[in-house]
Amino acid sequence: MTVPIPAEDPRHVPNRAVIDPSAITYNTRQITGVLEEQTALMAIVKADGYGHGMLTAARAALEGGATWLGAAHPASALALSRAGLDVPILTWLFEPSTAQVVLPEVIKAGVDVSVGSELMLRMVADAARAADRRARVHIKIDTGMGRGGVVPSRVRELGHAATSDDYLSIAAAWTHLSAADDPSDPMTDQQVETFDAAFAQLCEEVGPVPLQHISATAATLTRPELHRDLVRIGIGLYGYPPVPSPVRLRPALTLTTRVAMVKEVPAGSTVGYGHIHTTDQPTRLGLLPIGYADGLHRASSGKVEVLVRTRSGYQAARQVGRISMDQIVVDLGPESRAQAGDEVVLFGEVLDGLLPDEEGRALTVPTAADWAEAGGTIPYEVLTSVSASVPRQVKG
Ligand SMILES: Cc1ncc(COP(=O)(O)O)c(C=O)c1O
Structure with a gap:
């Protein structure tokens, strides 16, 4: 077989991000199952569907009961619409130059647009005029996140400006919580109180606002x-x-990746940059061709285990030494039967039911949460860090 140009063809890279759309569908069903009766679910598929592939994630979530889609960038929202995903879509992050180019198309496609300032309102109104279609806007209220959104004292003015323009209609008001992942933090209640007061003012100014939304996964x-x-x-x-x-x-x-090499080393062998690891017994080291350029966080060095699928079952193996740009080393142990070519699960799910190891002990599959904890970050960052150099393989 000839190696095609470019030589970086994904088929020649052993690393894979295997996406299971049925898990996204399942998760969506699980969450719709706990929603209040009147509540719809917007699937957030920004950042290329948190690294899972935007369209794959969107389709799977819609199958699980999502009835809205959300993407930060208007270009992503447009791609969702152009892919024929015929549900309400919200987008909320733009600045003047992209707004000028993309927003008219977005509005023509019927995508809802968030507005959190008078300038954003003008950009959307101009785009709506260019598209000759009324834009549905969601008024974003900054209740303490301090990112996008109008400060509560300016909500009336913004609402008034929106209703004064025939090319705009207010579809919703919304906010984003800054600390909902810590249920003991009083900030959530403060933000909700601020939102409710601002929402009441907005309604006084513009009449009934059809929808309001506040919660992401944690508060939900x-x-x-x-x-x-x-x-x-x-x-x-x-x-x-x-x-x-x-x-x-x-x-x-x-x-996943595959073992590139296994070697026996004596006790006292050092591993990796800075020789931060020294073997404490004769052992076998496995070399894995994946590193921080592929999305593994260097800060996780030496703190996670991976699963190696050997001839005689899965085994856990601790990653040792510093994570390099394109490789890591795992300590397989002196008795390991692992060999070059064996598949390795860095994190995720193992679907063939296997979990006892060679000695019949239960093994758990490492997760993005384990990597996040090891690296001092959050699963969001672990998932979205899996770089474009890692081919996505969607399970059928
Ligand atoms: C505005 C907005 N809403 C919802 C979400 C989804 O948050 P989560 O992934 O915690 O459900 C995000 C993501 O950070 C967001 O930026």
Whole structure:
């Protein structure tokens, strides 16, 4: 066989991000199952569906009962619409130059647009005029997140400006919580109070506002009274609850590689940059061709285990030494039967039911949450860090 150009053809890379759309569908069903009756679920598929592939994630979530889609960038929202996903879509992050080019198309496609300032309102109104179609706007209220959104004292003015323009209609008001992943943080209640007061003012100014939405995954799982008309679910779709919850979710992305080399080393052997690891017994080291350029966080070095699928079953193996740009080393142990070519699961789900190891001990599959804890970050960052250099393989 000839190697095609470019030589980086994904078929020649041993690493895979295996996406299981049925897990996203399952997770969506699990979450719709706990929603208040009037509440719809918006599937958040920004950042390429948290690394799972935007369209794959969107289709799977719609199959599980999502009836809205949300994407930060207007270009992503447009791609969802152009893919024929015929549900309401919300987009919320733009600046003047992209707004000028993309927003008219977005509005023509019937996508809802968030507005959190007078300038954004003008951009949307101009785009709506260019598209000759009325834009549906969601008024974003900054209740303490301090990112996008109008400060509560300016909500009336913004609402007034929106209703004064025939090319705009107010479809919703919304906010984003900054600390819902810590149910003991009083900030959530403060934000909700601020939102409710601002919402009341907005309604006084412009009349009834059809929809309100506040909650992402964390508040959805912990605060049913905050479900309101719509919840915006991201990380839950992908299998990682950001708060302890009885709702069972399955990881939808499994990161795999293959063993490149196994070697026997004596006790006292050093491993990797900075020789931060020294073997304490004669052992076998496995070299894996995946590293921080592929999305593994260097800060996780030496703190995670992976699963190696050997001839005689899965075994756990600790990653040792510093994570390099394109490779890591695992300590397989002196008796390991692992060999070059064996598949390795870095994190995710193992679907063929296997979990006892060679000695019949139960093994658990490492998760993005384990990597996050090891690296001092959150599963969101672990998932979205899996780089474009890792081919996505969608399970059929
Ligand atoms: C505005 C907005 N809503 C909802 C979400 C989804 O959050 P989560 O992934 O915690 O469900 C995000 C993601 O950060 C977001 O930016």
